[in-house]
Amino acid sequence: xxxxxxxxxxxxxxxxxxxxxxxxxxxxxxxxxxxxxxxxxxxxxxxxxxxxxxxxxxxxxxxxxxxxxxxxxxxxxxxxxxxxxxxxxxxxxxxxxxxxxxxxxxxxxxxxxxxxxxxxxxxxxxxxxxxxxxxxxxxxxxxxxxxxxxxxxxxxxxxxxxxxxxxxxxxxxxxxxxxxxxxxxxxxxxxxxxxxxxxxxxxxxxxxxxxxxxxxxxxxxxxxxxxxxxxxxxxxxxxxxxxxxxxxxxxxxxxxxxxxxxxxxxxxxxxxxxxxxxxxxxxxxxxxxxxxxxxxxxxxxxxxxxxxxxxxxxxxxxxxxxxxxxxxxxxxxxxxxxxxxxxxxxxxxxxxxxxxxxxxxxxxxxxxxxxxxxxxxxxxxxxxxxxxxxxx
Amino acid sequence: xxxxxxxxxxxxxxxxxxxxxxxxxxxxxxxxxxxxxxxxxxxxxxxxxxxxxxxxxxxxxxxxxxxxxxxxxxxxxxxxxxxxxxxxxxxxxxxxxxxxxxxxxxxxxxxxxxxxxxxxxxxxxxxxxxxxxxxxxxxxxxxxxxxxxxxxxxxxxxxxxxxxxxxxxxxxxxxxxxxxxxxxxxxxxxxxxxxxxxxxxxxxxxxxxxxxxxxxxxxxxxxxxxxxxxxxxxxxxxxxxxxxxxxxxxxxxxxxxxxxxxxxxxxxxxxxxxxxxxxxxxxxxxxxxxxxxxxxxxxxxxxxxxxxxxxxxxxxxxxxxxxxxxxxxxxxxxxxxxxxxxxxxxxxxxxxxxxxxxxxxxxxxxxxxxxxxxxxxxxxxxxxxxxxxxxx
DNA sequence: GACTTAAGTTCGAGACTCGTACTTAATAGG
DNA sequence: CCTATTAAGTACGAGTCTCGAACTTAAGTC
Numbered sequence: 001x002x003x004x005x006x007x008x009x010x011x012x013x014x015x016x017x018x019x020x021x022x023x024x025x026x027x028x029x030x031x032x033x034x035x036x037x038x039x040x041x042x043x044x045x046x047x048x049x050x051x052x053x054x055x056x057x058x059x060x061x062x063x064x065x066x067x068x069x070x071x072x073x074x075x076x077x078x079x080x081x082x083x084x085x086x087x088x089x090x091x092x093x094x095x096x097x098x099x100x101x102x103x104x105x106x107x108x109x110x111x112x113x114x115x116x117x118x119x120x121x122x123x124x125x126x127x128x129x130x131x132x133x134x135x136x137x138x139x140x141x142x143x144x145x146x147x148x149x150x151x152x153x154x155x156x157x158x159x160x161x162x163x164x165x166x167x168x169x170x171x172x173x174x175x176x177x178x179x180x181x182x183x184x185x186x187x188x189x190x191x192x193x194x195x196x197x198x199x200x201x202x203x204x205x206x207x208x209x210x211x212x213x214x215x216x217x218x219x220x221x222x223x224x225x226x227x228x229x230x231x232x233x234x235x236x237x238x239x240x241x242x243x244x245x246x247x248x249x250x251x252x253x254x255x256x257x258x259x260x261x262x263x264x265x266x267x268x269x270x271x272x273x274x275x276x277x278x279x280x281x282x283x284x285x286x287x288x289x290x291x292x293x294x295x296x297x298x299x300x301x302x303x304x305x306x307x308x309x310x311x312x313x314x315x316x317x318x319x320x321x322x323x324x325x326x327x328x329x330x331x332x333x334x335x336x337x338x339x340x341x342x343x344x345x346x347x348x349x350x351x352x353x354x355x356x357x358x359x360x361x362x363x364x365x366x367x368x369x370x371x372x373x374x375x376x377x378x379x380x381x382x383x384x385x386x387x388x389x390x391x392x
Numbered sequence: 393x394x395x396x397x398x399x400x401x402x403x404x405x406x407x408x409x410x411x412x413x414x415x416x417x418x419x420x421x422x423x424x425x426x427x428x429x430x431x432x433x434x435x436x437x438x439x440x441x442x443x444x445x446x447x448x449x450x451x452x453x454x455x456x457x458x459x460x461x462x463x464x465x466x467x468x469x470x471x472x473x474x475x476x477x478x479x480x481x482x483x484x485x486x487x488x489x490x491x492x493x494x495x496x497x498x499x500x501x502x503x504x505x506x507x508x509x510x511x512x513x514x515x516x517x518x519x520x521x522x523x524x525x526x527x528x529x530x531x532x533x534x535x536x537x538x539x540x541x542x543x544x545x546x547x548x549x550x551x552x553x554x555x556x557x558x559x560x561x562x563x564x565x566x567x568x569x570x571x572x573x574x575x576x577x578x579x580x581x582x583x584x585x586x587x588x589x590x591x592x593x594x595x596x597x598x599x600x601x602x603x604x605x606x607x608x609x610x611x612x613x614x615x616x617x618x619x620x621x622x623x624x625x626x627x628x629x630x631x632x633x634x635x636x637x638x639x640x641x642x643x644x645x646x647x648x649x650x651x652x653x654x655x656x657x658x659x660x661x662x663x664x665x666x667x668x669x670x671x672x673x674x675x676x677x678x679x680x681x682x683x684x685x686x687x688x689x690x691x692x693x694x695x696x697x698x699x700x701x702x703x704x705x706x707x708x709x710x711x712x713x714x715x716x717x718x719x720x721x722x723x724x725x726x727x728x729x730x731x732x733x734x735x736x737x738x739x740x741x742x743x744x745x746x747x748x749x750x751x752x753x754x755x756x757x758x759x760x761x762x763x764x765x766x767x768x769x770x771x772x773x774x775x776x777x778x779x780x781x782x783x784x
Numbered sequence: 785g786a787c788t789t790a791a792g793t794t795c796g797a798g799a800c801t802c803g804t805a806c807t808t809a810a811t812a813g814g
Numbered sequence: 815c816c817t818a819t820t821a822a823g824t825a826c827g828a829g830t831c832t833c834g835a836a837c838t839t840a841a842g843t844c
Contacts, residue, residue: 073821234715323626
């Protein structure tokens with residue numbers, strides 16, 4: 001909960017309600033008595049809180065289950081977090097596609113959709129998609145909306161400071177979505193890598209990791225950093241912009257005009273140049289073709305080995321700084337799979353700061369195109385789980 | 393406040409009390425009416441809270457000041473955070489010295505002391521210093537104690553996982569201090585760079601910066617990272633171990649057995665080797681001699697220029713990842729001053745990720761040897777300001 | 785000296801949590 | 815089949831907290 005504002009007894013209730021909600025999400029359904037034990041709250045309090053949650057259709061009460069654990073005594077009625085009544089809208093604005101996801105508090109995707117964008121300005125397409133998606137959610141209250149954008153977003157969670165490949169400056173995106181939603185809920189804007197990282201830590205390969213690092217690779221390289229279960233934002237909201245760190249081949253020319261950027265070693269274009277293959281429609285398709293070729297072509301395998309080493313080198317630096325327990329690779333790296341994971345693990349092992357520190361686990365992303373939109377939706381719901389947004 | 397435990401109405405009071413305390417610390421003394429406006433609490437509530445704080449000698453009420461701002465009306469009696477009744481003990485265990493600082497809630501150092509250690513095991517010296525320091529604080533309640541250690545400390549804030557130059561494994565340090573304090577308050581252990589970073593952000597060059605990076609240089613290189621006003625710890629508590637990141641001269645041999653570690657480019661020994669000067673009693677003295685020589689010797693200046701560039705290169709990487717608004721250089725860098733700051737600023741400028749991001753400000757540490765102990769003391773008091781520790 | 789203004793306090797209403805006592809719904813055993 | 819036992823859930827009263835309104839207090843102003 002925001003700690004820099006006054007709390008009344010209602011704030012107290014919000015805080016304890018969020019405690020119950022988090023317990024239901026992280027540890028699964030439970031009876032009131034179990035919830036009381038898990039949260040430390042009194043049985044009576046839990047009863048009242050669950051009652052309130054049931055009223056807004058956030059939880060569901062199944063029938064009692066006789067013959068449960070223990071057997072004797074009155075059986076409890078398990079409370080499940082269905083979250084049907086509380087919804088978060090997540091959107092992604094990208095160069096070649098837009099996505100939308102409506103997520104309920106229980107973590108189920110209620111509606112989702114993706115549309116390709118070719119040539120034209122993607123923002124109108126996103127607005128149209130948002131309109132149609134919102135229309136399809138009749139029941140339930142929208143508690144928040146968030147738009148993931150490939151670029152730098154200021155600390156106000158609203159103003160876009162810089163998008164290399166997208167004309168969506170300032171508050172245009174936020175205002176556009178606010179317009180579509182007609183004030184039904186607050187709208188914020190976030191970096192796409194951050195959103196995807198949040199998605200991984202709640203629905204993907206990093207579930208349960210409080211300290212995770214997400215690295216995405218397309219033409220550019222971006223990272224999303226989760227520490228203590230929260231996104232690391234930085235002073236201006238620009239943390240995780242790792243693409244132009246001087247890592248890897250110090251002579252490689254980068255699109256930014258400098259040399260030695262990590263992106264110039266492990267970005268999509270660098271990878272394709274190294275294996276001598278053309279760029280296809282999407283980064284993933286391009287990488288898949290490379291992976292196919294690698295099966296028979298030792299030269300391609302050697303090039304990917306080099307790539308993986310440079311990935312590992314950068315991850316070693318990030319690991320030294322951030323000490324994550326888990327690193328998730330997304331973007332085109334997913335298609336290359338073990339071709340890049342193996343060498344990355346090895347070069348990472350060589351560069352751990354001390355014998356005491358174990359290597360963070362390396363995994364591939366399991367979420368597809370809609371990762372960023374999914375994470376944005378989860379972030380839109382975050383206020384409920386943190387106790388900042390009243391549930392009723 | 394810890395958000396994963398139940399809150400009763402007393403917890404609510406703790407939370408609002410901490411809100412008042414933080415307002416007094418950050419925005420200075422104020423009347424009850426002003427405090428009510430600043431915190432958003434009701435006048436009546438502030439009155440009760442201030443009363444409680446006065447009872448434990450945390451705040452002081454000056455006489456009313458007639459003719460204040462506005463002039464008309466009953467003048468308010470300003471409440472000042474003196475914090476005399478609530479104390480934090482900070483200790484530093486190092487290879488060649490130990491320090492102790494007793495800090496009150498108002499941020500004043502009440503007692504402090506440093507003792508050199510030569511050859512022998514420093515832990516007994518620290519315990520003895522702690523004993524004598526604690527004896528000198530008769531009035532006031534010790535709310536916490538923290539020991540800064542040059543090494544890796546686990547996430548439990550207690551177990552030392554690895555100290556390269558110090559035989560103080562496991563829980564020996566914590567148990568020793570607990571013994572001295574006879575259970576008067578909880579004891580925790582922390583990394584020295586983290587503690588120093590916290591000291592800078594509360595008493596030194598980084599006051600007011602919510603996102604700051606502290607880089608210390610002696611024989612080893614370590615960083616302390618403050619994001620959102622909190623220390624970044626990482627999964628195992630090892631975040632900020634930046635000394636062995638592959639940065640700078642990739643051929644330089646490091647004490648760890650590898651090549652290319654940042655430490656091998658900008659650690660004390662690398663610096664001394666580059667200028668061809670001997671190591672003196674302390675890192676600071678060694679560096680001061682180098683700085684003196686640089687005044688007349690262009691070759692030394694050129695070597696320091698190189699050093700500064702490598703410092704900036706690493707800071708660029710850290711800036712890309714963390715986006716701090718401020719970087720503080722500590723350790724031996726302080727003695728070199730502008731010799732290293734200038735080139736560091738320039739190489740940092742060349743490596744910012746995007747035109748939108750400004751360069752973080754670079755400053756020298758203003759705290760001396762006792763930085764780590766001071767930060768440890770501040771951390772020992774943190775629970776009061778966060779509302780986790782009851783004030784009464 | 786009466787009036788105005790603003791700080792600080794008092795007091796009752798309302799919200800919340802908690803422990804205890806009570807009710808309810810199951811199993812175990814005779 | 816009936817009673818005892820066990821545990822879940824609820825009702826209720828006590829205690830704590832915040833809040834707004836009314837009140838008191840201490841200054842300046844006319």
